Amino acid sequence: MNKRQTTINRIFKLSGIGLHTGREVTLEFIPRREFGIAFVYQGQLIPARYDMVADTRLSTQIAADGKSVSTIEHLMAAFYYSGITNCLVYIDGPEVPIMDGSAWEFYHEIWRAGVYEFPETGVYLKVLRPVEVSHNDAWVRVKPLNTLDITMTIEFRPPVGKQRKRLMDVENAVSIINSRTFVLHEEIEAIRKAGLAKGGSLDNAVVIGGEEILNPNGLRYKKELVNHKILDLIGDLFTCGYRMLGKVEANKTGHYLNNRLLREIFADPDNYAIY
Ligand SMILES: [Zn+2]
Incomplete structure (x- = not known):
């Protein structure tokens, strides 16, 4: 088991349709030195953390300072499976795209970007x-x-x-x-x-x-x-x-x-x- 913190090895983008809004959304994945996964929506940093979860009725939604991002769960599972602990996800809409309904495309793109390992542990x-x-x-x-x-x-x-x-x-x-x-x-x-x-x-x-x-x-x-x-x-x-x-x-x-x-x-x- 890898006990070290990791991030993605390069920047990449991914677009798709939001399940609930029906609008196209683009995600930009940025390597991060700081621990944790976080979204940035309209300039607001929203850590993808349990204590930021604001709504769980149809998906898991996180929110901070009046800005929210919903349907984060499949992308979070893709990060988990990729072994990535640190990453910033810039998003230009309020909902992570649904892609094919699974975590596959997220996982595949993270895998293509590769993993960068930091010396720090605590994961x-x-x-x-x-x-x-x-x-x-x-x-x-x-x-x-x-x-x-x-x-x-x-x-x-x-x-x-x-x-x-x-x-x-x-x-x-x-x-x-x-x-x-x-x-x-x-x-x-x-x-x-x-x-x-x-x-x-x-x-x-x-x-x-x-x-x-x-x-x-x-x-x-x-x-x-x-x-x-x-x-x-x-x-x-x-x-x-x-x-x-x-x-x-x-x-x-x-x-x-x-x-x-x-x-x-x-x-x-x-x-x-x-x-
Ligand atoms: Zn689901």
């Missing part, structure tokens, strides 16, 4: 005591462990049903990185009525209508939906600012509970150690 957060948060029948908990080990359970109406997946080799999982976001067809109208998902299409989400998947090519993996929930969780956990070490078990969790788990961990310094 791991080791969980020292069990922490759990819940809401109705949804919960997420973490126990001490020397690696990151994730077990996720989701349950939706058929054809999704109940899906469970354990991911022990979190460091190396293409099938997580390129699993797409998904939506039930009956939810789309309500989301659109709220003025959201203007950029949504079969090109950037798995759409489940009735008993079937409406995308012409179907799913990328039999467990693509639970895989994507793990991707979201990894992206959200990385807003702790560190690479988490612990055994994470989750049932129907989402951005809201993922954020509450981090707030609970940081509420007591005896819950964790940084190294």
